[in-house]
Amino acid sequence: MKALLWILLGSITLSCVLGVRSEKRDATERTKNVLTYEHSPPSLPLPPPGKLPLVTEPVTFRVFIPSVGFIADLKTNAYVRWIEEQTGIHIEWIETDRVSARNKLLAMFASGEYPDIIFGANGTGLSTQDIYRYGRMGVFLPLEELIEKEGYWIKELFDTEPTIKKIITSPDGHIYGLPAVFTDDYHMTMxxxxxxxxxxxxxxxxxxxxxxxxxxxxxxxxxxxxxxxxxxxxxxxxxxxxxxxxxxxxxxxxxxxxxxxxxxxxxxxxxxxxxxxxxxxxxxxxxxxxxxxxxxxxxxxxxxxxxxxxxxxxxxxxxxxxxxxxxxxxxxxxxxxxxxxxxxxxxxxxxxxxxxxxxxxxxxxxxxxxxxLIDAVIKVGELVITKQCRYPELAFRWADHFYRIESALHDKGIEGVHWERIPQGKFFFAFNGKPAKYRYLKPLAQEDNAQLNMGPGWTRDLKNEFAIDTGFSYEEFLYKSTQVYEPFKVRRYxxxxxxxxxxxxxxxxxxxxxxxxxxxxxxxxxxxxxxxxxxxxxxxxxxxxxxxxxxxxxxxxxxx
Structure with a gap:
């Protein structure tokens, strides 16, 4: 038994060698890392922050995305179609599987041909350290000025969850990636x-x-x-x-x-x-x-x-x-x-x-x-904008729209098919013990092709605002069980x-x-x-x- 318990000590050395094309610019420019683009962006009129649609004439972005289980076909995906209707932005998706996503991205970076946006960047194998490194190299754009000037729904996130902005800020003071924040996944935090x-x-x-x-x-x-x-x-x-x-x-x-x-x-x-x-x-x-x-x-x-x-x-x-x-x-x-x-x-x-x-x-x-483990429900850098994006302000506004409550709702399936708002005059209890705002109608299956389940966004307390199912609800069981642990929590590093x-x-x-x-x-x-x-x-x-x-x-x- 003792022999089984002996854990051999070892050490690992991580070599962080990333194949990125070297850029000819001096150290001062690299340190300041102001918004710079591969090409000077043309003028593009935008509505005030928080207003949709974003454009009246079609604009297309090339977006790299790792495929996941709930995406059967991006061309016909109900959530993707809803996004395009809401924003007016057409997406040319560059799909790949998760296993090879990182290698394909590194090959793109080495070639100098980047997509406009990387969506679901955590699923591509890009770590927080990778996003910081490529940001300093100028491959990914710093976003804090865009957040200040063009942000609307993401500012609501920062106002409600003040620690998020600090968490996604890199050591050099820049924000290179936009997060996904699952504040309703309560039991995952303890x-x-x-x-x-x-x-x-x-x-x-x-x-x-x-x-x-x-x-x-x-x-x-x-x-x-x-x-x-x-x-x-x-x-x-x-x-x-x-x-x-x-x-x-x-x-x-x-x-x-x-x-x-x-x-x-x-x-x-x-x-x-x-x-x-x-x-x-x-x-x-x-x-x-x-x-x-x-x-x-x-x-x-x-x-x-x-x-x-x-x-x-x-x-x-x-x-x-x-x-x-x-x-x-x-x-x-x-x-x-x-x-x-x-x-x-x-x-x-x-x-x-x-x-x-x-x-x-x-x-x-x-x-x-x-x-x-409050940071366990935060994915840093779920969306990055590359320097080859011709319309970075528009790309950011497209990303900002994912922080709407409506976007979080529609990622749960089709309204009226998979879920509905509680009709006036009806009352149900939600998981959080308050009156429910929504209720599920049918389970969301892969063949429904109505969800992305990745990318930037903010769930608020959405999952816990749905009506409790009749009979046994495992989600309710986990929610109430986690509440018992709440008074004792100490933040992990x-x-x-x-x-x-x-x-x-x-x-x-x-x-x-x-x-x-x-x-x-x-x-x-x-x-x-x-x-x-x-x-x-x-x-x-x-x-x-x-x-x-x-x-x-x-x-x-x-x-x-």
């Missing part, structure tokens, strides 16, 4: 959750625990008695998780001591996060005395057989085996949502319906936390939206992977007793420093 078997609690006459000590008592009862009611008091697994960061039982429990866990945005699902923003500064949790005390308590749960030891090495698919076998054997499971370990079903007898959310548990110091400088980028990638791998390896070794929590703690702290923790945190702080 993904580190646990679920407890309410059926077992009821059978044993127990309540959902609110403190860590109450959980300890509940797990003891699950282990001692026949909680699943099959006549065998020895087959219950009180609590379990898996190796993926969203099923990490150690770090879910750690949040009763100090903030910990959740994805670190490295792309590796086995790596966990230990960086948070507290009082405006970077906070690293895995070297704090509270983290050590958390390890001490969690080790106790493992020693008593209350947490399945396989949680440290098993894939989450094994959790489904425990839940959906001949009898449900699992009392508490850590996962983003219970459909990860149980089949989604409206049948109230299905194992999924045995679970309710387990809130963050108050620890010995009277505190509890949960990682808040915004890895996915911050722009690390070129000078620090390679070192940042290497340090993040090395430190996060080491912390989880050492944590598991402390828990199984391979390391002594008292004797080996000072050595653990020393090794963290030797791996470059201070330098790593200085990079994060500098680029925040």
């Amino acid at each position: 993904r580190q959750k646990a679920w407890i078997n309410k059926k077992w609690l009821d059978r044993l006459g127990l309540a959902v625990p609110k403190t860590l000590e109450e959980l300890h008592q509940v797990l003891q009862a699950f282990k001692k008695f026949d909680a699943n009611g099959n006549g065998d008091p020895t087959d219950e697994i009180p609590m379990a998780g898996a190796t993926r960061n969203l099923e990490n039982v150690v770090l879910w429990l750690m949040n009763s001591f100090v903030p910990a866990g959740g994805p670190d945005d490295s792309g590796d699902p086995l790596l966990n996060n230990f960086e948070f923003i507290v009082d405006g500064r970077v906070f690293f949790s895995a070297n704090k005395k509270e983290y050590r005390e958390g390890l001490r308590f969690i080790r106790r749960l493992f020693q008593e057989g209350l947490v399945d030891m396989h949680s440290l090495v098993q894939d989450r698919s094994r959790l489904r085996f425990f839940v959906e076998g001949p009898v449900n054997r699992l009392g508490v499971v850590v996962s983003h949502h219970p459909a990860n370990v149980a089949t989604l079903s409206e049948d109230p007898r299905a194992p999924l319906h045995e679970y309710v959310v387990l809130p963050p548990l108050i620890g010995p110091e009277g505190k509890a936390y949960t990682p808040w 915004p890895f996915s939206t911050v722009s690390i400088s070129d000078r620090d980028l390679g070192e940042f990638y290497e340090l993040r992977r090395t430190i996060h791998s080491f912390v989880m390896e050492a944590s598991n070794r402390f828990i199984i007793g391979e390391l002594d929590i008292d004797r080996d703690w000072p050595l653990y702290l020393k090794q963290l420093e030797q791996l470059g923790l201070s330098r790593y945190l200085s990079i994060l702080e500098k680029n925040l």
